[in-house]
Amino acid sequence: MKALLVDDEQHVRHAIQLLGNWEELGIDILLEAADGHEAIEAITAHQPEIILSDMRMPGKDGMALLEWISAHNPHSKVIVISGYDDFELVRHAIRHGGMDYLLKPVEAEELNASLLKAVKAWMDEETSRTESARQSIVVNRMRPHYQDRLLTELAIGRGSRSAHIQRLQEELNLPCHIPACSVAVTSLSHLDADCLAKYRSQPDLLIFSVLNVCAEMLSTPAEGVSFHQLNQPDEIVLLHWGSQSSLEHILGTINDGLEQTIQRRLHFGISSCQNYPDGISAAYLEASSTLWRRNILLTRQRIHATTETTSRNKGKRLTSFEESMRIAAMSCRAASVSAAVAEWLDPFTELEAISAEQLQLWIQELEWMLDRWLEDREHTTVHEEESDEEQEPPLTELPFDSEGLLSFSLLRSLLEHRLLAAGKAITAQHHTDPDPMTEIARYMDAHYQEDLSLQQIAARFYLSREYISRKFKQQFGLNWSEYLGKLRINNAKLLLHNPSLRVAAISEMVGFQDEKYFSKVFKKIEGITPAEYRKTVIHTGT
Template sequence: MKALIVDDEKHVRDAIKLLGQWETAGIDTLYEAADGHEAVAAITAHQPQIVLSDMRMPGKDGMALLEWISVHAPHSKVLVISGYDDFELVRHAIRYGGTDYLLKPVEADELNSSLFRAVDAWKEADAVRMQSTRQSMVVNQMRPHYHDRLLTELVVGRGSNNTQFQRLRDELNLPKQIDSCSVAVTSLSHLDAQCLAKYRSQPDLLVFSVLNICAEMLSPPAEGVVFRQLDQPDEVVLLYWGQCSSLQTILEKVNDGLEQTIQRRLHFGISSCEFQPTGTSGAYQEASLRLWRRNALQTKQCIHDTLESSIGNKGLRLSAFEESLRLASMSGRATSVSNAVAEWMEPITRLDVVTAEQIQQWVDEMEWMIGRWLDDAAGAPPKEEDEAIEEQPIPFAELPLDREGLLSLPLLRSLLEQRLLAAGKALTAHHHATPDPMSEIARYMDAHYQEDLSLQQIAARFYLSREYISRKFKQQFGLNWSEYLGKLRINNAKLLLQNPFLRIAKISEMVGYQDEKYFSKVFKKMEGITPGEYRKTLSDGNV
């Protein structure tokens, strides 16, 4: 804890420092101020829990300081130490939150008795604040998800729009009269891979940053609401019922804020103004299409209110070049792969329009082709259409985009070449007596479980597609790769918890979890108890 001594006489400050039993009271840091102005600066900079102040001082006196503290640092506990036995001063001290009024010269016992009471009072009040904060956190963690679910149901058109909107009106305290609504949609998948990599271990932090900045630029709920579209975890949606012409200005301010926070600007698709709530779903679909069918070659505009035409690009499917790409891949020669990719990409270099939707289709098509080649080489049965692909650690696609969210032809070329060369090595391996790749992946995870592993990283290392690993790993081990990794980490954490001198936060880091709270959540999900509770059962002899 910290304490601040405020008195214009240095010998008084020195005496109080000598008399106080600071260590016993739990105070390890003392600050000094010679008047109210210095005290304000010290409180602002250091936020002491206890303030001991004189009343009569030059400049800003103790009375003015108490008034300032009651507004700007209301949690601090103030002891007044004054040479004036004045009823008005005592009354002023009590009115503005002083916990005691001591007369100079103060005795050590009297000072320490008041000091201990002030510390106890601060601790009791802090415990109440912490409990209230914890309760608020639980409510706040649940309520936004509930709101996001209601808003998601509204924009995707499931159920009764009127019923949902009435529920939203009650939950979010929306204005009674909302005649029309515009929708803006952005996707975090339109950020470049370098930006997304910063948030790989905490993707929700990126989502919350975008949501918070959008909310700051709106005046919710008077002008609109912003939420995460739960059916598309990479999407953030704004419903805006202010003046439709103002939406673009708001989104520009959002991008200014994002540039300060994540050093990127996002692309937004926006709809025309529609009747609320019946037209909300259609407006959302319109905004989403305008986002994904934006021209990813243009360089200036981040707000998209029209659809780009790419009818002439239909013949640029990777599957049209599948055989030449497969042969180049199996050759194992970088020049052959580079030439095959260049042949497919050559028409792209002459295009005026390439949509974000097309880029996503090319990436998906590439993964589908490589997965099918590997299945054919391994003699695996064809994958069912509705077979679920294991969810990625970060729910955002990593597209070959630059920091402006535009198509980077060098990145697209590099992505295709790397994946084809990796696939070629994997395909060649099927024709030789090599160790089982899934067992090798498991052994690699056993040795590197402490690291920030991702399915994409493992796929690149072992020259296999993500889909192929997801399917084959679960067939062989009965667990998908992330479940296997989680079980491995938790089993090792249980061993480390046997050492009572290792802090749980340190154990979390040692087994590959950078966030102690997330580690505890995973541990409880798998073991039924928290790490602390598990350690207690060890000390009780129950395990």
């Protein structure tokens, strides 16, 4: 902390230096000035926290100095030390921020008490200023997110109440009267992988760049606003207080700006003009649907005002080829995987229209299918089998080219890559389990009371049902259903020794949902009914 001593008499400055407990008060730098002019130079250069000043000095005196300090350096704490007991001087000192008015010759105790008060006041105010600055920084950082949240709730239909609209108008300085609104929606997932790769480590930079261009072209809140749709991290939405045609013109200029900024143009879905604010959520859904139902095969236009495809295309779903793809993946042969992918994908290459919505559905089906294959594994997933460079990106990547159109070669490569990775993960598990039939038997021993099926077991152990049926019987002399039935009946026999348990309860406890079927299976294996077996064990005491 610094202190400045201002007095035209050097011996007075020297005496004050000797009297003050500077180090105890945390003041480690003492500056001097002989008049108001020198003081202003020292204050400007060093910004002292504490200033001790005489009032009567040649040139710029103490009165003028206090006026300058209160205007240009108001955070400093000023103590006046004067040889004049003058009411006007005291009043002037107080009016311009002086904390104390000490008379010469000043006593050490009096001086240090004033210094302590000044230092404490400065430190308290500095703490308050620091906290206020910190809060301002937090508010400034959070304000864009807060604005995005308000606009997101408006778009999804949760913010149509008058209080919400009032907050929007105050926060964004929106016009008081907005008769109608058109909505535009774009998704960064419609950009190609090369463009997204540039922002993989900084996805927020891409979002900021797009929003910044949108804000420039909308010019003022009186024309419209753009925001990040927080419920859809890849999505940017524009609200325009005007017609659909004027919105199309704005989007054209936005794409010109994006061409220069990120070297790409985005696809936008736009809505018809709707009432504000009640029609915003319907307009948002219309614009989003228009974007996702655009034809991603042939249409090179970037602004989509009408739905270009139906919601579904004719053709088999990806999951209908699950078994053949799983077997091909487990072979770990690229040729087998390519053939399985081609069997499903090739018919779609003959179509004239495919929607972005359909492509997204295929990718979701792929992820669901692979996750289901690997859901029971404790340590490894498909993503973990891949290298660090191939981890899932922060922004969704779809197989689009630089024009935002579907690339069948990229889609084919994506499917083949993911299936081969899954196959590698599955077969790696099998190498650690050289005797899968024993593992299946152990699993059945632990889960016999559950509703088991051969299909469930095949899916869990990544083997075909036919293979399990054949190998299980070779190894255990029973097929899997006979083994399961015998396992359940053996456990039922133990429970029948307890006379307090009803036969129906025992049936459910060992995995039978129907008591009659339980009795039928029991009699087939043991030659008697459960009730007869219970009488036998109770009578014999065994």
